[in-house]
Amino acid sequence: MFIRSRIRSITNKKIFSNFILSILFILTFLLILFNKTDHYLVNKIKHISIDVVTPITKFVSAPITVTANIGAQLNNLRFLRAENNKLKEEIIRLKKWQTLAIKNTRENKVFKKLLNSTSNNIEIVKTASVLTHSSNIYARSITINAGTNFGVTSDMAVINNKGLVGKTVISSSKNSKIILINDQNSSVPVKSLSDRSYAIVKGSLDGKYLISAFIKNDAMPKIGDLLVTSGSAKIFPRDILVAKVIMVNQDHFIALPYVDFDNLDYVQIINSH
């Protein structure tokens, strides 16, 4: 009698364990399927992940992050003198450009008045600080501390003082996730400043460069050409600085992004329309 009940208990336990495992397996496949179809449920889970899990992991990893930052700062101190000299030279160069820019701004104002044209100013929705950076093995993304509470929604362009950073992919009430332009799955429609070449660029495998995925009419840019957003996709407004072409091959070109993705502290979310 005892042996029979013991066997039944073991069998029940095994059935129960297999049942849980089967449920979790079905749930896994459903989540993958829903993720592919952009289901509401998956978006909800993504919101929870950036609202709940991200702050907790940030808190837990804070000691290591602080230590790493101190290490990086100490490392930077070694190059302080060389960097100072470089900056001094840059200031002299920029002062020359500033004079030219002031002159051009005055001229622009006059021309705009003459043509009665409207200005194409970028409307900044929110300036937000970067909470976390994702690791570099898979996707390249950042999380910022602004969400729908500040009018940040998905598919908005994100910039900083140097140029285009990326676009928002998920926005919860308090946080948003931004996919960077150097991610392999991002695609940014760009044009060269001379309007000669139009292309779509995406991130390279190592995330250091941007590679052309499509070039309109095979019109290649030249080495040194500046790439700006073409405005063909509705997400990115026109004429935001993206990258500089550094290599041109037969069927594609490689560009170096202006934004330093390793040192993003603050970004601005802009209205695309």
Place this chain on the structure above:
Amino acid sequence: MHLAKYLTPFVIFNIFLFFVFSITVSELYNFYFVNLFCYVLLHFLIIYLGIYYYRKILYFLYFFYGLALDLLWINQIGPHLLIFMIMLVFFNLIKKYMYNLNSQKIYLIILFIQLLIILLELLFSQLLFQYMFSLNTFIQLSIISIAISFPLLFLFSKIDNL
């Protein structure tokens, strides 16, 4: 003293796992190697728990870590969750055979499973989400795996005896 009663090896491993997971998902400037190291460590811990501490709570732990890794790293659901769940079924099937193996063989099995699942995760992320398979990354992860596996196993066996 009272705390020590609750700090069983399984609990210690789980605290350690969560700590490693937190570092893995947050990028450290100029310390890319630390992220890679933690990524490998996380996998090693997950496999170790699956082999030596197989219990029902692991179903949920594997599910949670698989899902969280996918969401925080790839921003999509797929490779890690799927691989972790398959791994769990695999452990469920082979656990009765594991009792007969000596520690050296188990060590080799852990190492083999680790390299296999890292490879599969990289391949699945390419298949499902077009993140190109990087041989360079895989080699880096493999070297770290091989280098740290033995010291880790030694450390974990010490925690087991607590």
